[in-house]
Amino acid sequence: MKNYGFIRTAAAVPAVRIADVTYNTAEICRLAGEAFDKEVSLVVFPELSLTGYTCEDLFFQDLLIKGAEAGVKKIVEFSRGKDMAIVVGAPVPCRCRLYSCAIVIRNGNIKGIVPKTSLSAEEGRWFASGADFLAKEINDSEISYAGQMTGISPNMLFNIGHATFAAELGNDIWAPVPPSSYHVLQGAQIIVNLSADREILMREQYRSDLLKGHSAKTLCGYVYASAGFGESPQDNVYAGAA
Secondary structure, eight states: OOOTTOOOEEEOOOOOOTTOHHHHHHHHHHHHHHHHHTTOSEEEOOTTTTTOGGGGGGGGOHHHHHHHHHHHHHHHHHHTTOOOEEEEEEEEEETTEEEEEEEEEETTEEEEEEEOOSOOTTGGGTOOOGGGGGSGGGTTOEEEETTEEEEBOTTOOEEETTEEEEEEEGGGGGSSSOHHHHHHHTTOSEEEEEEOOOOOTTHHHHHHHHHHHHHHHHTOEEEEEEOOTTSOOTTOOOOOOO
């Protein structure tokens, strides 16, 4: 099939069960399978989609963190033989800290892990900022994760076919200078954002305008997937904006 210079992307929003990594992994694989059948080259899932974004203090539990790593391993196996990039969100421990990360998987390999840089006030209770990896002496960090050695950094670029893409997470796009501004200067043509953005009055219009404006300003495609059904309601509502 000729692609005439285009690439087919998808934003996928699975229904999640809080802290039920087995169920969430199965849903991610199911939707990734649908994307593959539709000849999608790059499919993006929401932030912390393997565990659910609203686990709160459950993120302090080793059982959940190790379960997420086991879930990533299953997705890696699922991806084997498929020429499609799958980007999923998971909590990743590194250097005695925990990071909300985008994990890029393709054809049985973890291509890289991108930690979130801009954290909300409440996220700082559980996660550290990916800015930790921007120090010159650790900018080329590697990590053993899900049975593979891979890079971990906010400044990673990935290739799929003739296209180059990069990842940022959630609040990164709301920063005065989003990480993706630097990614496109380094050659990224597509930015993916794994998010868990709450719904408030006029938020959808504001978010849509922000993403379209940023895409236009940086001359890149922007694929955005936000948490949806199954997240704990608490004080917030997640509508699965994609």
